[in-house]
Amino acid sequence: MNYKITRRELVAAAAGSLLAAPAQAQTPAASQDLNQAALDSHRRNSETLAQFDIPMSLEPAFQFRA
Numbered sequence: 318m319n320y321k322i323t324r325r326e327l328v329a330a331a332a333g334s335l336l337a338a339p340a341q342a343q344t345p346a347a348s349q350d351l352n353q354a355a356l357d358s359h360r361r362n363s364e365t366l367a368q369f370d371i372p373m374s375l376e377p378a379f380q381f382r383a
Contacts, residue, residue: 322330
């Protein structure tokens with residue numbers, strides 16, 4: 318089963334799927350506070366990363382030079 322698709326067919330399929338998608342899915346809700354959502358996401362990610370203990374031997378060696 319070796320199906321080949323041309324670039325024109327690929328573009329037509331992609332354009333068709335974009336036109337079929339509802340326009341509301343691309344715009345955020347008016348009541349959503351994007352700043353607060355970003356801060357909450359950053360806090361959750363920081364808490365998740367803080368749970369892992371990374372030894373110094375795994376961290377890359379680097380130097381900052383001015």
